[in-house]
Amino acid sequence: MTNVSGPPLALIARSIRRERDRVGLSLSELAKQAGIAKSTLSQLESGTGNPSVETLWALGVALGVPFSRLVDPPRPTVTVIRSGEGPAIPSERANYTATLLAACPPGARRDIYAIQAAPGSVRRSEPHGPGTMEHVWVGTGKALVGPADDLVEVSAGDYASYPGDMPHVFEATEPGTTAMIVMEHI
């Protein structure tokens, strides 16, 4: 064997299946739209086989996702900075600390929301525009936030950011949870 870490064929299989479920296509339909044989797609989703670039590309187009999303491991979409962590900004005043959580990229516009939530109420959001990012900073309480399939628990003082261009969730897990959500449009 030449390479110790082979290509993640099983990962590709799962990625295809995941994206196919996301857009709600059957295996037959997706194969038809992508212009490939459904037998090929079946083998791919079962982890058997070693697709060519053409085949994967056709699938990416049909699924409406960039090619690389099918081969890259699910990107660590959620950035978490726990309370007290992160780059602190020095200050003259001892009783004052500022921490830079996320600098604003050039050209981005940011909308700010204040959240007050209690357990049981799940705020689900459909994807916003591409490139959108959401930044969450918890004031009090606890919450589960992040992309629908990669939630993270954040507590008071914690910060999390994640792409807003996929389905995502804000769910309080403690009474009296407050947070700020900044939605960043590119």
Added chain:
Amino acid sequence: MTNVSGPPLALIARSIRRERDRVGLSLSELAKQAGIAKSTLSQLESGTGNPSVETLWALGVALGVPFSRLVDPPRPTVTVIRSGEGPAIPSERANYTATLLAACPPGARRDIYAIQAAPGSVRRSEPHGPGTMEHVWVGTGKALVGPADDLVEVSAGDYASYPGDMPHVFEATEPGTTAMIVMEHI
């Protein structure tokens, strides 16, 4: 629809060649290290063929680059904000304008350089650390800046940024050209 074009086989060919040049391997050596036949690699670099995931993956490993860099179109490396463009920051004072060119990402450190250059002297830089970005703002004159294979001409007041982790160039095209270069380390 995201993309109706076929897989960029020609782009893959150029990407492989570019990365191979970058690491300074011969075609034969790279094929040997990647564990593939050099005939296969030759065909790939000539744009003939439709490689399998296994083959591309092996090449990515041997080249030390993530798989996706071989298939994604060269990232729009150079950002240009012409003089007077860009997000202006409102000010009380009428005779004062501030424009946000690039906010500092969290955790980044920035070194600042002042440049005075004249035509004929080309400043070539080898790649810095991965993730490094360079920001150039021209005070007077004109210059060609950017990655070695994607140069952009900028004039007084213009701004350009590009990755610093690949060979890049600063070349004045007018006498008395001055600029600031900010090198940003992640």
Added chain:
DNA sequence: GACTACCGTTCGTCAAGCCGAACGATTGGA
């Protein structure tokens, strides 16, 4: 039950990717 319309899987065939070997071209010594 019988028919229809899908679903996803399996099988045989064909085309194409991949490989190893041989090739001409180029370079550097002895």
Added chain:
DNA sequence: TCCAATCGTTCGGCTTGACGAACGGTAGTC
């Protein structure tokens, strides 16, 4: 000059991915 080494390309073969057809399974309808 001759030889050896390496470069990248080209040519048969073997392997395998992609295809189409047939398959069993599952609703939904008459």
